Amino acid sequence: MLERFTALQAIERHPLLAFFARRPVTVCVLLTATTVIGLIGMQLMPLELFPSGLESRSISVTVPYSRADAVSTPLSVERTITLPVEAELSTIPGIENLTAVSSRTGARFDIEFSGRQDMTEAYAQVTDAVERARLRLPSDTGRIQVRKSGMGGGGAGAFPIGFISFFWEDDVEDPQLKLENIVQTRLESVDGVAGVTFFGVTRKFVAVDIDxxxxxxxxxxxxxxxxxxxxxxxxxxxxxxREEGKDIYLVADSxxxxxxxxxxxxxxxxxxxxxIAEVYETESIDSYVRVNGRWGATCMLFKSSDSNTVQVCDRVNEALAELAQDSRLAGFQTRVPWMQGDSIKESIVNLMSTLLWGALFAVIVLLVFLKSFRFSLVIALSIPLSMAMTLAVMYFMGETINILSLMGFTLAAGMLLDNAIVVAENVFRRGQLGDEPLGASIRGAGEIGLALVLSTSTTIIVFVGVIYLSGADFIRFVMSRIGIPVCVGLALSVVVALGVIPMAMHRFGMIGDRKPSRFRAWFIGLRQRITAALPGAPAGRKAALWGALALWEGASAFVGRQAGGTPRAPVIDAMAAFYERSLRLLVRQRYWVTFLVLGATFAGIPSLYLALQQTDQNQGNRDRIELRINFPPSAVIKYEALDDKGQPVIRRDELWKTYTLDELERTLWGLPRVERVTAEDVLALLASRGKTSPTNDEFMEAVSELRLAREPSEQAKQEARAQAFEKFGIEAMSISFSSRNARVSLFLDRKRLDQGNEFYKRIMAAIPERAGVELRGEFQGGSASSSEVSVLVKGPDSERLLEIAQDISRRMEGVRGVEGVRVDAEAGTDExxxxxxxxxxxxxxxxxxxxxxxxxxxxxxxxxxxxxxxxxxxxxxxxxxxxxxxxxxxxxxxxxxxxxxxxxxxxxxxxxxxxxxxxSGLARPGLGEVRRLNRQTTLRVVATTSTEDLDRIRADVNEQIAGVRFPPGYSREFSGRFASFARTSGDMFTALGWSMVMVLLLMCFLFESFIKPVCILVVSVPGAILGGWGMLLATGTPNDSLSWLGLMILVGVVVNNGIVQVDLINRLRHDGIERNAAVIEGCTQRIRPILMTTLTTVFGLIPMAIGDATFVGTPYYPMGRMVLGGMMASMFYTLLFVPLLYLILDDAGLAVRAWAGTLFGSRRGGAPGVAVARSPE
CATH class of the missing domain: 3.30.2090.10 (Multidrug efflux transporter AcrB TolC docking domain; DN and DC subdomains)
Known part of the structure; x- marks a missing residue:
């Protein structure tokens, strides 16, 4: 017999809840104040790509060598600079990896420390080691720089906040000086900009050539x-x-x-x-850049660590607008391929769209179940109220709005309704049982309060456990930043559910019997009018009436059929009745059904994991084409003079390089191939003019004349370029050339990636092959991520390493899904x-x-x-x-x-x-740089992959290179994305284990039982894993780091339904209901709130899971799909198998207690306060 409370009894038992229920004005004032503070805080909180606070574990040391451009080689720099500094740095404790790179211009060191190392102390130790090494370095060593690297702030190690391309017309004079003196100066003066680095910019110099x-x-x-x-x-x-009483300083100026x-x-x-000498102005160019077919330059922008990314980017855009109006820069044009501030704004737009659509879908689910706009809107208030209060808390915590906090809000959007739904359903049920409205609102919230606190705590404890117990710094940091909006929002949603929802239901008259709304009365009468009009209607109208009747029948399944009382939905009622019948049947066969299903689940999880594609990070839509061209070792870019417009004059033996550039641009724009100018053509032209022994200048003029005559006009080039941009959705193009290689970057319109893919295939097939020229292309995407994988080869001798690396390269070319394999050894000058x-x-x-x-x-x-x-x-x-x-x-x-x-x-x-x-005889190719890792010389074998299945590719590569013979002292290991993938997988498994342990311990603590938490965890979590990975497999989504984070979050979320289910069963048994009847009654009562909470969360995640939505280029749909699939599968597992395992474990407990009573002479039938009588089965 269920006990009924009067309002006074409810007030005495739950005084805190009664305070909120009886003081609506106070509650409204508190809600309004916190909401306003949250909205103000949202406006004041800085926007940034990545939150600060992740302390970098890396320190870089740069040692420039001032004479390197004249007499040094990478090997000599290694001997004189790298080895002495490396020897001192290696004495520092706590170093995980020490990387050294020797080049013609000096040495660079990257030092990675372990997670336990104090970075302030490490920085001081590195500085001391560098000072000790300085005593052993040559006198012409430049100023040594020691920097901390980081992700979120400024500084040398920071990621740039933007790339800007400048290009100009051919008649612009001294463009490089204008870039340096006008553009760079203006950009560096922008508040918040820490540095501007240009590529492709060269400076003139005055040459004094002594004869x-x-x-x-x-x-x-x-x-x-x-x-x-x-x-x-x-x-x-x-x-x-001193003159006339004033001091005058003299300056000698010669x-x-x-x-x-x-x-x-x-x-x-x-x-x-x-x-005795020739004096003239010239340029020495090692590289140059062309943007959209014009001479140009590209710059990277870095911000200071204490500035806001969006504000700095807005100021940079304002500065660019000012520069565009500067008359001194006439003929200059600007393109901005990427600006971090714009990406952050786009992410915010994506978030708001996701939240709005998710909230809309959740409200629709509420309407379907509740059949009341007022009821649905009251519950739906949990989303904006909880989020606004969360923003207020984050503002006072000093947090920012960034990629991780936005992801947390997106995840929490669908969960914020769960507590309100459970409370509203229980309050409504108490009113239906005859409690007074005030008493029902207080008691309904009080009965469910412990279950709400427990279910919310399981989600919070997952984040807390991973943050404090995980061994991976990055995972701890990401979970802490995602967890702040999730945990704070869910905690505040408990406050809203217990304090606001009961008060609103009581004040708005939603408890107890309700009069039918006008809409439902009109809806019920509509069927009567349709039915009455059918018999005498004409044939054409009768068809329309039958269609209207069919629509009515479909809508009535959710709106309700009866005219008065509580509206009932036949579909949902039929589902509840079917569930009750099924549960009664399964209870009788609980042993073999439970073991069969759970056995199949545990066996299927490993198979499902192996069937998934495994990667470190999904790249999402590929919106950038990268072409890399390596030239023969003999290639050199040199310019001996400038023409009257300040443009370099190219020497005759460099014509092939310019021809390659022109040929590449013609191929990109679809222009016809121009017949190449040969020496015979030039000599024939000169002979026709009577010049049988031409000078070099005459020969060059004839070459230029023939090439100009055969080239398409400038207007034809511009038209072809514009047509290609329009046809294939190209937003910008940049080409950078150097003596050794060229790089072509094509930035595509994300809305037209299919055309971009077609363009990529066309140019890869159309670019002609040239002797000694190596071409590689890749279709990139994501947040500046690369599609490269690599194998690291280590050993003492560079030449032997190169031979081994080339052998590995040849073997890797046979791996399916691997393209463009190369040895990552920058070619140096022949030695x-x-x-x-x-x-x-x-x-x-x-x-x-x-x-x-x-x-x-x-x-x-x-x-x-x-x-x-x-x-x-x-x-x-x-x-x-x-x-x-x-x-x-x-x-x-x-x-x-x-x-x-x-x-x-x-x-x-x-x-x-x-x-x-x-x-030494013949020249041999030299290395452009020498790399060392942990005091061993290394080389990388790099490949491009067009698939996300890193696990399969790594296994195939490992099989292909297993036959490579390594002499003593030589070895190989996976590096780059291969290594990060292995580390990430191990860290994720460890974090998942800790999540499950923490959730289990918390449930044991609050339930005061070991059995009940086990029956929830053993059923809900495997079901969630099976559903999540099944959703990834069904949608063809690789399992990446974000989906792993989603799985860890699932561990704390999916147990919520089981908690409220088992909590009600315990209360029913405490009230004296027989065990099996309590299980069936409790599960039947909980089917509606379980369906509502699950479906509101699932529908709230649909915008996050569908399509190709990204946060700053990083796709987040893997996390949405993982959580969505896990929630759906876990709902069915919880409804069907938690009660079965509950009974099985309870049977086992009774048997153990009976056996213990027989053994020790004490016989107890059950736990105190819980009815354990069993009905016949």
Whole structure:
């Protein structure tokens, strides 16, 4: 017999709940205040891509080598710079990985520390180690920089907040200087911008090419000439004088004002510099950039750590708008391929759309079950109220709105209704049982309060357990930031459910018998009118009436058929009746049904896991095409002069490079291939003009004339480019060229990716093959993520490593789904070893140091003080003029020229370099950089993959390279995405285990039982895993890090239905109902709230799970699909098998207690206060 409470009894038993139920004005004031604070906090909270607080475990050290551009190679830098610094750094405790990279310009070190290492102390230890190593480094080592790397803030290690491309018309003068002096200066002045890095920008320099023969004929001492040039180009303070009572500072200014003045510089009386040297402005270009078919440059923007990303990006956009109006930049155009602030705003729009649609779907579910707009809207208030109060709490916690907090809000949107639904259903049920409205509102909330606290705590404890017990720093950080809106929101939804919902139901008259609404009365009368009109209606109208009647029957299944009382939904009522009959049947066969289903579930989970594609991160839609072209080792970009417009003049032996660029652009835009200019064509043209022995300049002019005549017009190129942009949805294109490689980036319209995929296939098939030119392409997507996988090869010798890596590369080419395999060894300049013959050098009094200096100056020259040209400082470099061929044209130095260089001896004479040196013979390819990992030289074998199934690819690669033979001291390991995937998988399994343990312990604590929590956890969680992975498999979604996070969240969510189910069964048994009857009655009463809570959560997740929605390029639908599938499957498992396992475990407990009573002489029939009588089965 169920006990009924009066309002006074309910108030005495639950005074806190009665306070809220009896004071609606107070509750409304509190809700209004917290909501307003939350909305204000939302406006004031900063927006950023990634939250701060994840302390980087990495420190970088950069050691520049000032002479590297002239005489150093990566191997020499490794020997003189890398090894001494590496030796000192390796003595620091707590280092997990020490990576060293040696290049021509210096060395770079990346130091990763373990999670337990204090990073402040580590930074100090790294600084001390660098200072100790500095004593062993050459004197011309540059300023060593030690930086902390990070994800969320600014600084060197931070991720850029934007990429900007600048390009200009061909008639723009000095574009590089304008970029440096106008654009870069303006961008760096933007508040919050920490740095601007340009690519493709080159600076002019003034070259002083000394004619070796003339200088020797005039007897010029080169050392005195260098000293004179240094002294004649200075501006220094000269002291202070006093005149008319004021101090006047004097400045001695002997700076050279122009190239003409430099040419007229007297070397000695009667001899000018122009008589022994050629002085001119030029450029030395190692790389260049073309944007949308024009010369251009690309820059990366970095923000300071304490600035807001969105605000900084808005200021940058304002600065770009100002620069667009600057008359000094006439002819310049700007494209912004990516700006982080815009991506954050887009994510917020996606979030708001997801929340609104999810809330709408949840309200529709409520309407279907409750058949009342007022009732549904009162419950639906839990979403905005809980979210607004959560925003207020986050504001005072100092949190920001970022990718992880937005993801947390999206996850919580559907869950915030659960507690309100359960409370409203129980309050409504108490009213139907005859309680007074006030008493029903208080008692209904009080009865369910403990179950709500327990079910909400299980979700919160999952986040708490992972945060404090997981061994992975990144997982702890992500779960903490996602967990703040989820945990705070769910906790506040309990407050709303217990304090606001009962009060609103009581005040709005929703408890007890209700008068039918006007809409439902009209709806019931509509059928009567349709039925009455059918007999005498004409044939055409009768068909319409039959259709209307069919619609009525469908709607009545959810709106209700009877005119008065509580509306009933036949479909849901029929489902409840069918469920009750099924449960009665299953209870009788509970043993074999439960063991069969749970056995099949536990057996199916591993099989389902193996059938899934496994990856570290889904890339989502691929919206960027990347083409990478590697040129032959002999390729060099050099420009000897500038034309009158400031554009570089390309030498004849570089025509093939420009031809490759033009050919590539023509292929991209679909222009017809231009016939190549041959030497025979040029000579024939010159012969027709009577020039049988043309000079180099005449030959070049003829080449340019023929190429220009055969090329499409500029207008035709622009039209073809515009048509390709429009046809294939291309938003921007950037091409960067260097001596070794080229990179083409095509940014696509995300709404037209099918056309972009077609374009990718077309250009990959259309680009012609060239000897020595390697082409690789990939269709990228996600948050700047790469589709590359790699294998790391380690060993002592670089040449042997290269051989092993090439063998692995050949074997990996046969793996399905792997494309563009290459050895990631940047090609360096071909090397010839010049060996000093010590006996001959000693005999001729030649010092090795003097030999090295003379060779370096002859081949590379030396830099002097910058030359002032107007407001610009231009570098000044003195060097010997390049040798000339038989026709007198300049050419590159050759080994024979090096051998003829005169080297002074100690006795005053000079000898040829070849007299004291010998060479290693033929040139061999050199490495552009040497990489070391944990004091071992390494090489990477890199491949592009078009599939997300990393687990399968790793297994196939491992099988293919199993036959590679490694000499002693050499080894290989998976790196990059392969390694991160392995670490992530292990961390996720560990975190999942901790989640289950924490949920089980919490339920044991609150239920004061070990049996009841087991029956919930053993049923709900495996069902959720099966449903979640089944949904991923059915939708073809790879299992990635976000889906794993969704699975961990499921562990704390799916037990909620079982908790309220078992809690009601316990209360019914406590009231004296027989055990089996209590199980059937409790489960039947809970089917409606379980259906409602599950379906509102599921429908709230549908916008997150469908389509290809992303957060800043990272797809989050795997998490939505995992939670959606897990919730649906767990609902069926909870409804059917939790009660069965509950009875089985209770039977086992009774048997154990009976056995213990027989053994120890004490017999108890059950636990105190719980009826354990069993009905016949």
């Amino acid at each position: 070796r023969e003339r200088a020797g004929a005039y007897g010029v001492n080169l050392a005195e000439l260098m000293s004179r040039l240094r002294q004649d180009n200075v501006r220094e303070p000269a002291g202070k004088v 700076r050279l004002k122009s190239v003409e003045q430099m040419r007229s510089l007297p070397v000695r009386p009667g001899l000018k510099l122009s008589e 010839v070893t010049l060996q000093l013959e010590r006996e001959r050098a000693t005999a001729m009094n030649v010092s090795p140091d003097v030999l090295a200096q003379v060779l370096a100056f002859n081949l590379g020259g030396t830099a002097l003080r910058d030359y002032q040209k107007g407001d610009n400082l231009i570098p000044l470099r003195v060097r010997f003029a390049p040798p000339r061929d038989a026709r007198g044209n300049p050419r590159d130095p050759e080994m024979d020229d090096v051998g003829e260089i005169r080297v002074p001896g100690a006795s005053g004479g000079a000898v040829a370099a070849k007299a004291v040196t010998s060479t």
